[in-house]
Amino acid sequence: MEGLLTDLEVIRKDFPILERELADGHRLVYLDSANTSQKPQVVIDTMVDHLEHHNANIARAMHQLGAESTQAFEAARDKVAGFLNAPSRDEVIFTKNASEALNLVARTFPLGPGDRVVITEMEHHSNIVPWQLATERTGAELRWFGLTDDGRLDLSNIDELLTPQTKVVALTWVSNMLGTINPVAEIARRAHEVGAVVVLDASQAAPQLPIDVQAVDADFLAFTGHKVTGPTGIGVLWGRTELLDALPPFLGGGEMIATVSMEKSTWAPIPHKFEAGTPPIVEAVGLGAAIDYISHIGLDNIHAHEQAITGYLLDGLASVSGVKVLGPLDPAARGGAVAFELDGVHPHDVAQLLDSRGIAVRAGHHCAKPAHKRFGVQSSTRASSYLYTTPAEIDALIDGLEHTKNYFKVG
Numbered sequence: 001m002e003g004l005l006t007d008l009e010v011i012r013k014d015f016p017i018l019e020r021e022l023a024d025g026h027r028l029v030y031l032d033s034a035n036t037s038q039k040p041q042v043v044i045d046t047m048v049d050h051l052e053h054h055n056a057n058i059a060r061a062m063h064q065l066g067a068e069s070t071q072a073f074e075a076a077r078d079k080v081a082g083f084l085n086a087p088s089r090d091e092v093i094f095t096k097n098a099s100e101a102l103n104l105v106a107r108t109f110p111l112g113p114g115d116r117v118v119i120t121e122m123e124h125h126s127n128i129v130p131w132q133l134a135t136e137r138t139g140a141e142l143r144w145f146g147l148t149d150d151g152r153l154d155l156s157n158i159d160e161l162l163t164p165q166t167k168v169v170a171l172t173w174v175s176n177m178l179g180t181i182n183p184v185a186e187i188a189r190r191a192h193e194v195g196a197v198v199v200l201d202a203s204q205a206a207p208q209l210p211i212d213v214q215a216v217d218a219d220f221l222a223f224t225g226h227k228v229t230g231p232t233g234i235g236v237l238w239g240r241t242e243l244l245d246a247l248p249p250f251l252g253g254g255e256m257i258a259t260v261s262m263e264k265s266t267w268a269p270i271p272h273k274f275e276a277g278t279p280p281i282v283e284a285v286g287l288g289a290a291i292d293y294i295s296h297i298g299l300d301n302i303h304a305h306e307q308a309i310t311g312y313l314l315d316g317l318a319s320v321s322g323v324k325v326l327g328p329l330d331p332a333a334r335g336g337a338v339a340f341e342l343d344g345v346h347p348h349d350v351a352q353l354l355d356s357r358g359i360a361v362r363a364g365h366h367c368a369k370p371a372h373k374r375f376g377v378q379s380s381t382r383a384s385s386y387l388y389t390t391p392a393e394i395d396a397l398i399d400g401l402e403h404t405k406n407y408f409k410v411g
């Protein structure tokens with residue numbers, strides 16, 4: 001199959017969990033990577049090595065371990081900056097996940113009555129709720145791009161939505177439910193014409209597309225470590241220096257200050273202004289190892305693999321009568337997450353039957369309730385691949401769906 005990673009079997013050996021045997025002797029078929037990716041041994045080993053040999057708090061320790069730990073943490077920041085092609089390492093802020101990164105911007109960005117924030121109907125709740133809170137708090141207006149019937153952004157009213165009133169355009173690069181890859185550079189260009197800043201949620205893009213914040217001309221970009229083969233507990237907010245400099249702090253505490261008196265405090269320069277308290281040190285170190293790992297495989301190669309597997313998955317799903325895919329049917333227009341309905345069977349039942357065969361998928365609203373509502377469904381089943389997914393695993397899923405249909409006597 002064209003586009004597949006050529007050393008797939010070697011890559012799979014990097015992920016110990018893929019050897020896992022589940023109940024009834026089934027080998028794990030992990031198709032829930034859009035939820036969280038599995039971790040290669042090198043990420044696990046790097047974190048264990050840090051804890052075994054270098055563990056100390058950063059920045060504040062006057063000893064060798066403290067220096068080593070600080071060096072490892074800051075090296076992870078350099079890796080993230082390189083991964084995003086950020087102009088400066090100081091623009092990389094570590095958070096606990098993408099949700100916190102998006103909340104940081106929504107909580108601190110100056111808005112007021114008469115201002116407008118534009119989001120989209122395909123956002124994850126993490127890029128909806130913070131903007132609802134921000135607009136309610138400040139009196140700004142919240143508007144959104146709707147969706148076309150094939151699950152793309154409906155940009156037909158872009159001139160009406162993007163006006164000089166619009167201060168923020170916040171959107172996902174790749175949808176976690178519809179899989180759609182959005183034309184973010186084009187939207188950024190239009191947003192900048194009216195003077196708005198662009199906040200990109202790259203939570204699903206960072207694992208599978210080369211990210212270049214300068215090429216897409218983003219102003220802020222968020223992603224989460226656990227979807228790029230890194231650990232949980234670490235996320236990233238990247239922002240342009242001049243914007244980050246102008247924002248007030250998000251959280252107060254140790255390490256984010258320049259001076260503190262009983263009356264008032266002043267702030268440390270970025271990135272530290274936004275990193276109050278002890279950060280997720282070993283998690284950042286693990287994220288650095290994850291970025292090295294996926295960069296070594298190559299994001300272009302991972303993207304090609306995801307497209308090949310997704311094309312194969314879409315073909316397989318098309319062969320099962322009663323399956324309706326949500327989102328674009330063209331694999332070139334989407335990432336490696338495919339949500340679908342199986343006529344007559346509740347998604348939870350689909351997931352449970354698949355689980356009984358060792359196949360892990362997600363069922364529910366995938367934190368994208370408005371997108372489900374747009375397509376008239378409460379929930380769906382989602383199969384999502386990653387760089388370790390094989391065509392044989394997709395075959396197992398398709399067999400599992402036929403089995404599910406027989407079990408429930410549908411179709």
Ligand SMILES: Cc1ncc(COP(=O)(O)O)c(C=O)c1O
Nearest residue numbers: 097098099124126176203204224
């Ligand atoms: C598109 C998108 N945005 C944001 C998030 C939130 O990520 P986290 O839960 O790590 O903050 C997710 C995770 O599912 C996602 O898929």
